[in-house]
Amino acid sequence: MTSNQQTLLRQWHMLRAVPRAPRKIAVNELHRVLADAGFETTGRTIQRDLQRLSEVFPLVADGVKPFGWSWLRDGASFDLPGLSVPEALTLALVEQQLAHLLPPATLDTLQPHFRSAQQALSAIEPQSQAGGWLAKVRTIPPMQRLQAPVVDDACQRTIYDALARDRQLRLSYRKRDVAEPVEYEVVHPLAVVQRGQLIYLICMFADYEDVRMLAMHRVLAAEMSYLPSRRPAGFCIDAYIAGGHMGVRSGDPIRLRAVFSKTAGEHLFETPIAPDQSLTVLPGQQLELQASVPNTRELHWWLLGLGDGVEVLEPPELRAEIGALAHRMAARYPAPAATQSVAAV
Known part of the structure; x- marks a missing residue:
């Protein structure tokens, strides 16, 4: 390998090792990273390389000795090789979808990759097939869109860092x-769970053994300790969720039998609710559904969201629960009294 090739590879490894702001890395840490990768160099050479690379790439030093180097927080991501057109299109479509699903602090970490995709797509001729693709594709959420609460960026980064480092x-x-x-x-951080627009930290406090749940957007300040965290023996986040702690009631599946109007139920022909689903066409443009499904809050919301387009027949417990709720709803919306015209005498 020639000297120029060796230098190019070393600088490429350096760029990959520099973290995005607000994190930073010192020259001595970079020296250790390069040594572990098999590159023999000096701190002076690394410093000189960083100065030169900062003229081309969005690298910044914090100005405090020993200098800490970072990739500019809003700078485009560094990827070799560059994004292909299909990759750029995929990222652009992902941005459209995630913009309404992820909290701002989480979405912010993906912005450099989205900008790289935009740069790649901006070089394409508008009249080309790829250039017109984004104007022809849209995604629509299947339910009422809620605004995500604001999550403190610094707090989220600190919590995620502590979770990764235990x-x-x-x-x-x-x-x-x-x-x-x-x-x-x-x-003691154990896991992070996103439910809809909300992010929750699953954790334990001090010497207590019970597992708790904190909403990320309510964290006002976060500081990571150098002390190791602890975990309950055998803790599994999937088992925790299945245990109903995130508002999901689980257990043995129920055998759901319900009658839908054609308008409310015809989508089930193409998007079944379960692998063993069966749909029977009934007289009067109605459909009878039978399927084994988990008894979850989402199932209840789905059934209630269909309004009078569905009647639950079985299991009897679910029918009674949905019926009682429907009666309480009806009580909130009493039918208006019939108005009668009175002839003037």
Whole structure:
């Protein structure tokens, strides 16, 4: 390998090792990274390379000795090789979808990749097939779109970092109906779960063994400790969710039998609710569904969202629950009294 090739590879490894702001890396850390990758160099050479590379790439130094180097937070991502047209199109479509699903702090981390995709697509002729693709494709959410709460960017990064490193956290947290924030001095992060527009930190406090759940958008301040966190023996996030702790009731599937109007149920022909689903066409433009499904909150919301387009027949417990709720709803919307015209005498 020639000297120029060796230099190019070393600089490529350096660029890959520089983290995105607000994180940073010092020259001595870069020296260790390069040494582990098999590159023999000096701190002076690394410093000189960084200065030259910063003229071409969005690299910044914090100005505090020893200098910490970062990839500019809003700079385009560095990818070799560059994005292909199909990859850029895919990222652009992902951006359209995720913009309404992820909290702003999470979406922000993907912005450099989205910008790289936009740069790749901007070089395409508008009249080409790929150039016109984005103007022809849209995604529509199947339910009412809710606005995501604002998550503090720095807090989210700190929590994710502690979770990845198995470190303890200190959190300042605002409970829903409490004016003053609560200080949790020792928090052991276990997992992060996103449910709809909300992100939850699954954790334990201090020496307690019970697993708790904190809403990420209510965290006001977060500090990572260098002390290791602990986990309950055999803890599994999937088992935790299946246990109903995220509002999902699980257990043995129920055998659902329901009658749908044609308008409410015809989508089930193409998007079945379960692998063993059966649909029977009944007189009067109605459909009878039978399927084995988990008894979840989502199932209830789906059935209720269809309004009078569905009648649950079995199991009897679910029919009674949906019926009782429908009666309570009807009580909130009493039928208007019939108006009668009275002839003037």
